[in-house]
Amino acid sequence: MTAMHHRNRLPQLDADRPFLADGGLETTLIFHRGIDLPHFAAFDLLRTDAGRQELRDYFEPYIELARERETGLVLDTTTWRASPDWGQRLGYYPEDLDDANRAAVALAEEIRAENEGERTPIVVNAVVGPRGDGYDPAELMSVEQAEAYHARQVDTFADSPADMVSAITMTHPEEAIGIVRAATGSAMPVAVSFTVETDGRLPTGQTLPSAIDQVDAETAGAVAYFMVNCAHPTHFAHVLDDDGPWRERVRGVRANASAQSHAALDEAEELDEGDPRDLGARHRDLPLTGVAVLGGCCGTDHRHVAEISDAWATR
Secondary structure, rough: OOOOOOOOOHHHHOOOOOOOOOOHHHHHHHHHOOOOHHHHHHHHHHOOHHHHHHHHHHHHHOOOOOHHHHHOOOOOOOOOOOOHHHHHOOOOOOHHHHHHHHHHHHHHHHHHEEEEEEEEEEEEEEEEEEOOOHHHHHOOOOHHHHHHHHHHHHHHHHHHOEEEEEEEEEOHHHHHHHHHHHHHHOOOEEEEEOOOOOOOEEEOOOOOOHHHHHHHHHHOOOEEEEEEEOOOOOHHHOHHHOHHHHHOOOEEEEEEOOOOOOOHHOOOOOOOOOOOHHHHHHHHHHOOOOOOOOOOOOOHHHHHHHHHHHHHHOO
């Protein structure tokens, strides 16, 4: 596999059906596998052979699912928390963090090399997470601060065989714009995924259409596509009824299993797995066309993603 594997054309944007993605990595590791993940930082598992094997095992059912459904797979790196502030909390020096980000891409590359097939193209997606808590926009940044904060991780990915960068669980557009600018500066394709509260608005209170329009306006439309993640369809389905050019930009959904609020999920001692079949059915009814990526977020596993995939296929 060459470093420019899919980078110049993201195959999920041209496919006749959505590529699949994984579900809730961290919630699966914590609640199903009993692994202690300080700060929700899955990248820390890359340090040991046993940890890397856990991550391989985690992705296995999603690869099987994509094979069975004869569809592509967007394979995320386990780097949602592998940025400076979180790394520091876990005792990582900047150089260690660079190594961790490279190791995460290398693992995804190995998984791709072993599993990619003619009918199952695999995109290695380098994940950039929020500087603050994914649920709490207490630490709002300017675009310039965000670009400065995220640039090193994005540059590390740009020098790797990753195909694209995705800003996942964004709570405010300025942070997303900073990541997009860092990515375009490194000539990396980039996707942006916002999270919303139970009312369908970003945690800052801004509407989803407004946030997407703001990112597009301030980046000259550089984002390959937008997604919504870490919210239940009951939280955002009504927002998608709001017609407009912004809606054509939403091409991915990675929902939570639970309809609970972020605050309630933060306090939860047990996993709310919701109802996989109901979750699938709710995706079928979303007023979206041209969806390129379907996966899950907190509380979901391969059962949920299978139901979502099958429900979507019956649209």
